[in-house]
Amino acid sequence: MLIDNKIKFLLEKNNITLKALVKKLKITPQGYYGMIRNNTMQIRTLQAIADYFKVPIVSFFKDDNETFKNDVNQVFNVLKDIVKERMEK
Numbered sequence: 001m002l003i004d005n006k007i008k009f010l011l012e013k014n015n016i017t018l019k020a021l022v023k024k025l026k027i028t029p030q031g032y033y034g035m036i037r038n039n040t041m042q043i044r045t046l047q048a049i050a051d052y053f054k055v056p057i058v059s060f061f062k063d064d065n066e067t068f069k070n071d072v073n074q075v076f077n078v079l080k081d082i083v084k085e086r087m088e089k
Helices: 003-013 018-025 029-038 043-053 065-088
Strands: none
Touching: 003 018, 003 043, 018 029, 018 043
8 A cells, every 4th residue: 555545544544634634744735745746755754644643654664464465355356267267168
């Protein structure tokens, strides 16, 4: 999951708006979107976001188990369909 998606998840989970987050970070929404779009977010900004949500900064860099399970299940289903198709031929 990309950092942007993780931040969106945390915003939704905590019922916080992006406007409230950027205000706390003392940046503009445009500045935030620019950092995301250009992949230029500094570690100190990411640490401030982690502190705001009370999560470890490493949580932005590691994939969560649920995403991994979903990816594995998708791959499994695709492979299962391929095998089924070949068995029917």
